[in-house]
Amino acid sequence: MNPVRYRDLAVGASYVGTARTLTQSDLSLSCMLTGDWHPIHADEVFCRAEGMPGPMFHGPYGILLAMGMSTRLPEFAEPVIGALGLREWCYRRPLVVGDTVHVRTSICEKRIASSGGRAVVERRFELLDTQSRIIQEGYGSTLLRLVSEEEET
Template identity: 30%
Template structure:
């Protein structure tokens, strides 16, 4: 069943929320391998244990990657997304550690039809929320999305 939403389906203020996912040791190790970021705060428990956090932290960029994956998993842009145009004003508000459970809240901030008959621009707020209902990362993302009349 197709759950794709198109430009005309989106309303400023509309919210969508993903299912949750717990971050694992394997997630962090794979991200270190993929990114090449082996900073001791991520991979050295002895080092990280002596920081103010007292434990290893998951890469901040991993949060962005998880947010985009959760956005895809919502299925609402499956057949309608044309291109992500930007990620901006991204804030790292709280640390993500192994065992943190995250979900994504996506809010439509702006919808601009523009002159194209094929696509419109939509700005979205992406918020990664932990198991304590705290926003741990947040930012905005513009996208081009198909119009129904295309």
């Protein structure tokens, strides 16, 4: 994908990433990293007895996936200074081993920051399954350093 300059970003534009299938190793790593070994995440028998499809990933794992998979959706031409935060994040469906997911990001808003020389890009993130059902969704802001015309050449 070609990097997109801030000035060329179109509000309403959407970008779709490649898919990834979640594995038992991913779930085990999530449990290890968080220290959360609750049966809902780690016990197949418990989950089946409770009518679940199997052990489910921790909710924030979906955020981690969505943010990582959207790093280049779009790839910004200007340097990324950092994320400014997430808001209105919702869990719509559980994530389980074997799910194949991808991310769609949409440009919601863009503006020059009050300090000048920087810009804020507001995006909507959707973590989707293979049927394009939303698993998780929310909004986030990214801060860019604007590059002067002299720096571009």
